[in-house]
Amino acid sequence: MKTRSITLVSLFVAVMIAFGALPTLVIPFIPVPFTFQMIGVMLVGSILGARKGLVAMLVFIALAAAGVPVLSGYRGGLGVLLGPTGGYILAWPLATFVIGLITDYINTKKWALFRYYLAILAGILIIYFVGVPWFAFYNHLPLLGVAESNLPLLLLDLVKAGAAAVVACRLKQRLPFLKKSKLV
Numbered sequence: 001m002k003t004r005s006i007t008l009v010s011l012f013v014a015v016m017i018a019f020g021a022l023p024t025l026v027i028p029f030i031p032v033p034f035t036f037q038m039i040g041v042m043l044v045g046s047i048l049g050a051r052k053g054l055v056a057m058l059v060f061i062a063l064a065a066a067g068v069p070v071l072s073g074y075r076g077g078l079g080v081l082l083g084p085t086g087g088y089i090l091a092w093p094l095a096t097f098v099i100g101l102i103t104d105y106i107n108t109k110k111w112a113l114f115r116y117y118l119a120i121l122a123g124i125l126i127i128y129f130v131g132v133p134w135f136a137f138y139n140h141l142p143l144l145g146v147a148e149s150n151l152p153l154l155l156l157d158l159v160k161a162g163a164a165a166v167v168a169c170r171l172k173q174r175l176p177f178l179k180k181s182k183l184v
């Protein structure tokens, strides 16, 4: 990896940690907490691209697994990663990778913002596809009921995705070294 790539990866691990400094919010009647760290996941994938984004997210998850309190509300450890919301968190690297894969191919200004949004949406869906069944299985709850209760969170994530898409799209248009995600 080039020095610039290492710097970018470190910077975005720091971005994830910064979002983690904010606590998770419990919304009444929704069993899964709201987290601002989802914005970090969206930004890592859409700005760093597939390869660097994946590396950044794996480093972040490794820190969390090692017990470093990088998860929302200063939490960390295998207990959280293998806990009820572990499915969502463990899906973050794959989601980041897929967001990056799609955004790496956006090389036109036409509909760019919309394309970024769709890429991030793909990542969000992956996170829910892993997180919802995991949460239901862990708590012995019906899958459909958990999926239904996640809908408000999904709507809020669609709003976060809008903000992340604007930031990523603008940054990539203004900073040429971010534009094309090289493999190193």
Ligand SMILES: O=C(O)CCCC[C@@H]1SC[C@@H]2NC(=O)N[C@@H]21
Pocket: 024, 032, 033, 034, 035, 036, 038, 071, 072, 085, 088, 089, 127, 131, 153, 154, 157
């Ligand atoms: O325990 C954690 O720190 C992570 C919780 C995971 C929350 C999921 S991620 C997707 C969805 N969007 C949110 O804001 N919360 C849930």
